[in-house]
Amino acid sequence: MSLKIINKSDLMPFVANMMGEYEVIGPVANDIGFKFATLTDASQVRLNYNTTVIPPRKTLLPTQETLFSFQKDMLAPTFDMKWRVLLGVHTCDLHAMCMLDEAFARGQPDTHYMKRRATTTIVSMECLDTCDENSFCKSMNTLTATSGFDLHLIQLGDFYAVDVGTTAGEALLANHAKSHEATRAEIALLDKTMSQKWSKFPVRLHLDGKDLPALMGVSYKSPLWEEVGKRCFGCGSCNIVCPTCYCFDVRDEVSMDGKSGERYRIWDSCQLDEFARIGSGENFRKTHAHRLRHRFMRKGKYIAEAFPGHQGCVGCGRCARACLVDITPVGVWNSLRQDHA
Amino acid sequence: MKPKVAFFDFTSCEGCQLTVVDSLQTHLDLLDVVEIVQFREAMSERGEDYAIAFVEGSITREADEARLKQIREQAALVVALGACAHLGGVNAIKNLAPLDDVRQYVYGDKHKWYETYAARPISAVVKVDAFIPGCPIDREEFIRVVKAVLLGKKPPIPDYPVCVECKLKENNCMFHKGGFCLGPVTRAGCGAICPTYSDGCEGCRGAIPNPNQDAMKDVLKEHGLTVDEVMARMTMFNAFDASQLGK
Numbered sequence: 001m002s003l004k005i006i007n008k009s010d011l012m013p014f015v016a017n018m019m020g021e022y023e024v025i026g027p028v029a030n031d032i033g034f035k036f037a038t039l040t041d042a043s044q045v046r047l048n049y050n051t052t053v054i055p056p057r058k059t060l061l062p063t064q065e066t067l068f069s070f071q072k073d074m075l076a077p078t079f080d081m082k083w084r085v086l087l088g089v090h091t092c093d094l095h096a097m098c099m100l101d102e103a104f105a106r107g108q109p110d111t112h113y114m115k116r117r118a119t120t121t122i123v124s125m126e127c128l129d130t131c132d133e134n135s136f137c138k139s140m141n142t143l144t145a146t147s148g149f150d151l152h153l154i155q156l157g158d159f160y161a162v163d164v165g166t167t168a169g170e171a172l173l174a175n176h177a178k179s180h181e182a183t184r185a186e187i188a189l190l191d192k193t194m195s196q197k198w199s200k201f202p203v204r205l206h207l208d209g210k211d212l213p214a215l216m217g218v219s220y221k222s223p224l225w226e227e228v229g230k231r232c233f234g235c236g237s238c239n240i241v242c243p244t245c246y247c248f249d250v251r252d253e254v255s256m257d258g259k260s261g262e263r264y265r266i267w268d269s270c271q272l273d274e275f276a277r278i279g280s281g282e283n284f285r286k287t288h289a290h291r292l293r294h295r296f297m298r299k300g301k302y303i304a305e306a307f308p309g310h311q312g313c314v315g316c317g318r319c320a321r322a323c324l325v326d327i328t329p330v331g332v333w334n335s336l337r338q339d340h341a
Numbered sequence: 342m343k344p345k346v347a348f349f350d351f352t353s354c355e356g357c358q359l360t361v362v363d364s365l366q367t368h369l370d371l372l373d374v375v376e377i378v379q380f381r382e383a384m385s386e387r388g389e390d391y392a393i394a395f396v397e398g399s400i401t402r403e404a405d406e407a408r409l410k411q412i413r414e415q416a417a418l419v420v421a422l423g424a425c426a427h428l429g430g431v432n433a434i435k436n437l438a439p440l441d442d443v444r445q446y447v448y449g450d451k452h453k454w455y456e457t458y459a460a461r462p463i464s465a466v467v468k469v470d471a472f473i474p475g476c477p478i479d480r481e482e483f484i485r486v487v488k489a490v491l492l493g494k495k496p497p498i499p500d501y502p503v504c505v506e507c508k509l510k511e512n513n514c515m516f517h518k519g520g521f522c523l524g525p526v527t528r529a530g531c532g533a534i535c536p537t538y539s540d541g542c543e544g545c546r547g548a549i550p551n552p553n554q555d556a557m558k559d560v561l562k563e564h565g566l567t568v569d570e571v572m573a574r575m576t577m578f579n580a581f582d583a584s585q586l587g588k
């Protein structure tokens with residue numbers, strides 16, 4: 001839409017002003033890293049964070065969320081209708097959330113997700129350097145974004161360029177920030193910074209993300225799955241930390257007398273033993289190898305085919321960081337690529 | 342009529358029974374739905390007409406077997422309460438050394454007076470219908486299991502590993518903080534309480550089904566534990582091995 005400028009010294013007042021009207025969720029420091037959390041003071045926000053253990057999708061799909069409560073014949077849905085600003089989302093995570101928007105809106109829309117989405121304003125952030133050695137956003141074409149945000153921040157020395165994506169973003173900026181229209185010199189600096197950033201991101205994946213569906217299409221029978229399956233714990237960490245995973249389990253919590261209770265959902269993982277176990281006890285993905293193949297098929301092929309224009313992996317590298325036995329998308333895909341070179 | 346419940350203990354520290362007493366403080370409504378007829382730790386009455394028996398402690402003497410079998414005969418449901426009853430627990434560490442050495446170490450020259458044999462979970466002696474893992478048990482889980490048992494449902498004990506709960510809590514991994522952890526092979530349900538407080542999991546809830554123990558050993562070694570340290574950690578709560586009983 002348009003390009004605005006916020007001086008660096010005006011950013012904290014902007015955050016503080018938003019906090020007066022919204023729940024503002026942003027990256028904050030914890031023991032050795034960062035996590036997205038509701039700010040209680042504007043100074044807590046760490047916009048220069050590298051990554052978080054859990055992606056910001058938890059704002060739209062909480063790790064655990066009550067769906068409804070029940071009493072004998074009565075059923076009351078539970079909605080959390082707070083107005084929120086989700087601040088400091090990196091573009092990899094933004095691309096992932098755009099995919100989730102599509103997934104949850106399809107068919108019978110997911111009311112809980114849709115309501116949270118409608119009350120959430122997203123202020124994303126451009127990465128000007130690679131977050132760490134595990135990410136490969138460059139190959140997945142997610143290291144920048146032109147849509148999906150309400151506002152998008154790019155830090156340029158002592159000011160932020162603000163790309164205005166929606167009218168909601170425009171209003172947020174007008175009501176809460178001191179900003180001005182970008183000058184010609186500021187636009188020139190933005191262009192220069194943006195064109196210089198690409199070389200700072202190494203190419204780690206030996207193919208373009210767009211070619212993954214084809215690669216995965218010929219890799220179903222690869223011996224690699226058995227090989228990596230031997231190392232895998234089936235611990236599910238790779239799913240829980242992934243911004244594009246959205247499977248959940250539905251459980252009931254019933255009162256002691258059995259007459260009332262609530263139904264909630266909690267994040268699930270396709271790497272767990274019990275994920276594909278059905279009522280009869282049969283498990284249709286018995287081994288770690290089968291489950292890993294399923295996971296990489298979803299990340300590289302199924303999602304891209306089900307939701308055209310989106311990807312099942314955005315190259316954030318979280319699963320690689322989390323995996324204690326070094327099963328990584330870059331490792332797996334490069335190895336499959338070599339087998340089919 | 343409310344089902345009658347009794348609590349028993351064998352070789353243990355009574356910490357799990359204390360946790361039960363503790364959960365009764367916050368869940369008084371439990372007493373609306375069950376009647377406790379025997380609980381040495383908490384009351385002096387002793388009823389023998391119980392239908393559900395919660396058994397704490399591992400079996401470490403031949404003489405314990407008769408009492409446990411009698412409990413099994415009376416109770417429609419036997420529930421193992423805590424790591425000692427469920428796994429053998431820390432008591433089973435002694436199984437790793439020759440029994441005579443262990444007796445001499447503990448009882449000195451009086452060791453012949455004290456009968457003992459390889460520590461074992463109660464499931465090595467009688468059929469067990471359900472278990473509540475942990476050292477000690479988790480009080481919320483205790484309540485959940487009681488509710489499930491009363492509703493005739495399968496107790497909701499997770500089959501997945503501690504890592505799931507740990508990640509859901511957004512903890513940074515112990516291995517990334519220079520620590521060690523058995524989370525990838527250990528049954529969840531404790532809310533990953535140890536890593537949440539920056540202490541590695543020691544496996545008190547026992548292994549998940551199909552644990553990848555080889556990968557666990559490799560990861561612990563890669564991060565700097567010696568072979569002996571790996572074994573010490575992996576056998577802290579999980580030293581019991583049915584093959585040791587020669588059955």
Ligand code: SF4
Pocket residue numbers: 231232233234235236237238239271322323324325326327
């Ligand atoms: S690939 Fe790694 S993180 Fe994922 S389940 Fe296997 S061991 Fe766990």
Ligand code: SF4
Pocket residue numbers: 238241242243244299312313314315316317318319320329
């Ligand atoms: S598969 Fe791994 S790298 Fe790809 S989006 Fe998920 S966590 Fe990130």
Ligand code: SF4
Pocket residue numbers: 050051090091092093127129130131132135136137138142143144315316317
């Ligand atoms: S993967 Fe790329 S876009 Fe995502 S945080 Fe890292 S550098 Fe930024």
Ligand code: SF4
Pocket residue numbers: 237503504505507508512513514515516522523524525533536542
């Ligand atoms: S700290 Fe332990 S439980 Fe948590 S993710 Fe790491 S290995 Fe798993």
Ligand code: SF4
Pocket residue numbers: 475476503527528531532533534535536541542543544545546547
């Ligand atoms: S984290 Fe491990 S040692 Fe700690 S309570 Fe849970 S299962 Fe037991």
